[in-house]
Amino acid sequence: MPAYLVNLAYLLASALFIFGLKGLAHPRTAVRGNLLGATGMLIAIVVTLADRSILSYELIVAGFVVGGFAGAVMAVKVPMTGMPQMVALLNGFGGAASALVAGAALFEAHAAGLELSRQFTVATAASALIGGVTFWGSLVAFAKLQELISGHAVVFRGQHVLNALIAAVCLALGIWLVAEPETDRVYWLLVAASSVLGVLTTIPIGGADMPVVISLLNSYSGLAAAATGFVLSNNMLIIAGSLVGASGLILTQIMCRAMNRSLANVLFGGLGAVAVSKAEEDKVYAGKVKAASPEEIAMMLETARRVIIVPGYGMAVSQAQHAVQALAKLLESRGTEVLYAIHPVAGRMPGHMNVLLAEADVPYEALKDMDEVNPLFPETDVAIVIGANDVVNPLARTDPKSPIAGMPILDVDKARTVVVIKRSLSPGFAGIPNPLFAADNTLMYFSDGKKAVNDLIHALKEAA
């Protein structure tokens, strides 16, 4: 196939990627959008396979079979609660693939004795650096989310200095690679150093900050692809990579804003490493916490006109989404309006709660984001908080010294009654007590999320 036709096909694929992402603007058009993106990918692959310089297809097909099988199994088997891990892994593989392609291109150029342009060498260094960080950072994120290692922030003395040093080493190696691209060794050293950097910069980030990290690594995987596009002078790679890079950056920004923290604070802050003191807890909770039985709560729900359910990561952990949906259905059948309030950082990745609830057949119209739902709380009879903590902590509004000061929260405390389903009074990720639990209009319902909701359903049915 002549080069101009190949490039036209690549242009078509790029356009399909853009249309595909555009389709994600609405749940109704999203399936078609995803299919358009996949079609673009198929076109790009088929056209590339027709390239005359390909001598043998055996390894390519072997790679397709191995990767295709692994990818398909992962995609079909992964439970919706495990989606953050899955996306973390995919981010990593994308970054690794880009760095490997850039390395292969470098060694091919060596073997052919080609004169290397500055664009080629700078882009190769960038791809190796970003790809290495993305791969190893994503593996650490995966291990934390899968609980293979502790999800807490790992901080130690001199951490920032060490990380800065390794970053400087990476930069120096990058410059060396650009200056002396004919030395193979430098590429490998750069990959090794960036791998170490990826691990060390991800371990100080704790569980609830994962949405930011995953978004950022998502962005990196795109930028690595774009850098490889510069290596190969392939416009399609540059376009697709920068689309993904932009997407990840936007999500990162949304997540940071939803916590009122800067990206630097999330990446270097090590939040969640300090535990709350007992005395501090007593000051907030002592003698003020009221516990309620499912029967008492069912009585309130019976007469409620509007109920808002506020899910958090705890709901995912106890797999309570189906029970929650059953409760909502029961309430709706009695004429109660039921809405869901979704905080942007609820869960372990952007949109995590929405996916879980969609899996349980909750219509997306009932899922309200923070700005939409907050004005409704004062006219809400019962707000049910299940597995959320920091995102409903009123200290964010009142205590300027709190680690979550200024973080936009869901104003559940303004509802007539707040029911908090929680195993104990243990603090959330930010490690601070939550005065909501001791508020006059709050009832604590101490239980596992799924069991609690099922008992509520039972109590409601009994009462009827």
Add this chain to the structure above:
Amino acid sequence: METLVAAITIFVLAIFVGFEVITKVPPTLHTPLMSGSNAISGITIVGAILSAGTQHTTLTTVLGFLAVVFATINVVGGFLVTHRMLEMFRRK
């Protein structure tokens, strides 16, 4: 130098397009957006195919093969899991 400037032009414009398109994605679809865009970043697969297929040296072939495996996981896993999620949002 001219090709570099052309490539940078495309890079910058594509980022603008990306920002315009992605800001219109509602928070409800942010998870599928991530997995779907992930699949798109598997576009590196075209470079991987060429490296694995042209077989310049053993080293480049091995690197190319590994890249094909990783990128295929990305593409197949990414698009499939996105489809699975979006189907859940569509049904009512």
